[in-house]
Amino acid sequence: MVPWPHRMPRIGTFGKGLPRSSEGTTFDLGCSEVLAVRARTAKTHRGTVLADPVGMYLDDISGDQLLTAEEEVALAQTMERGRSALSRLELETDLDPPERRHLKSLVHLGEEAKMTFIRSNLRLVISIAKRYGGRGMDMLDLIQEGNLGLIRAVEKFDWRKGFKFSTYATWWIRQAITRGVGNQGRTIRLPVHMVDIVRTVQEVQQSLLERFQRPPTIEEISAASGVDVEHVELALSAPRETISLDQPIGDDGALELVDLVEDANDNDPFLDADRVLRDRDLLSAISFLDPTEKEIIVRRFGLDGEAPQTLTNIAAALDLTRERVRKTEAKAIAKLRHPSCPVNLVSLV
Structure with a gap:
């Protein structure tokens, strides 16, 4: 989804004949610009639905002219007056109706100035977003993240410092896109700084x-x-x-x-059958051992089809000491290796 700001009046309609107010506290339009910068996924142009969303977006913003340095300052000043007016409306409860109406008009003009500022710089976002293509995010999503950075830049821009807005906004746009790529561009998320x-x-x-x-x-x-x-x-x-x-x-x-893709857990059925037969023959071959020795050998080497167990686990299961289990295992193995062993175990291994 891509933010699509409403078209706002050009700069010539802002701030004419309005008195300048003193500096006030910074105000936040909340989600008004997010509602205005709404997302559209389809648009009818001369009766035809445009198939390319990026082309559709470019078509929508193509009529917005770039701002001159003087226009940027004028818009920023209008926004500043709107912030001061909003601050007074929130803090002063004893305003007379004419003054309240005047302050509300300043707030409205500040909102319009902000939207014009945003729309006039949407192409800057696109030029920066193109550099981040192929990193796991669609171009439309990159543009949306960049537009959020642009909104933040408009809110933070200080016209008194004399910088051109595009120079200042580039940092905010790049930061927003980079964070978006870091958070959304990978299935396995990386820290943003990485x-x-x-x-x-x-x-x-x-x-x-x-x-x-x-x-x-x-x-x-x-x-x-x-x-x-x-x-x-x-x-x-x-x-x-x-x-x-x-x-x-x-x-x-x-x-x-x-x-x-090979399934590592999908065993060869012939090997499985051979292993079952071998374990059965081994169990039969060690039947001459006494019950405790046989139980320990079966558990130690997994001859019952279960995973081989440690001496500690066997000792706990049989209620014996670990040393007792170790000695019994050694004794049983010695019997199996002795020449007098009735079964040739080599042929079964």
């Missing part, structure tokens, strides 16, 4: 691989990227992108990836 490090390390690794015609060492990647060795190791061990086991394979899609 996302850029992983990207840098992987790009440097590929560049050095092409240059050296061999895999670069961790030290070489660290030197070329400026990332310390410890973080390079963490970045290289970060989980790669996941793919679905249901992904079709081949042109006809007749197979899925899961059909080609």
Whole structure:
């Protein structure tokens, strides 16, 4: 989903003939801009539904002109007057009706100025979002994250410092997109601060691989990227992108990836049958041992089909000491190895 701000009046309609108010506390429009910057997934243009959402979005914002430095200052001042007016409305309860109406008009103009500021810079978001393509998020989602950063930049912009807004907003937009990629771009989430490090390390690794015609060492990647060795190791061990086991394979899609993945737990039935027969023969072969010796050997080597047990576990099960179990096991094995043993165990192992 992509934020689609309502079209607002151009800058010429803001702030004309309105007295400047003193600085007030910062105000937050709450979710009003989020409602205004609403998401649309389809739009009819001259009776035809546009199939490309990105193209549809570009078509919608193409009429918004870029702001000049003077217009940016004028909008910021209008927003500032709106913040001061809202602060007075919230704090002063004894305002007369004309003054209250005047303050409400300033708040409304501040909201409109903010929306115009946002809409006039939506193309800046797109230009930055393009750099983050192919990182696990759709372009529309990248644009939406960037638009949230743009809203924050508009709220924090200080026109008195003399900076061009696009220079200031770029940092907020990039931060919002980076956080979005870190939180949503991977099935296995990475910490936000590691996302850029992983990207840098992987790009440097590929560049050095092409240059050296061999895999670069961790030290070489660290030197070329400026990332310390410890973080390079963490970045290289970060989980790669996941793919679905249901992904079709081949042109006809007749197979899925899961059909080609070996099931390590799916044992060969012939080997299973052979193991069952061997264990049965071994149980028969050790039948000459006394009951305690036989029980210990069966448990110790898993001849009953269960997992082999430790001396401690066997001792607890038989209510014996661990040393007693060890000595009994050694005694039973000695009997099985003795030449007088009635069964040739070598043929059964």
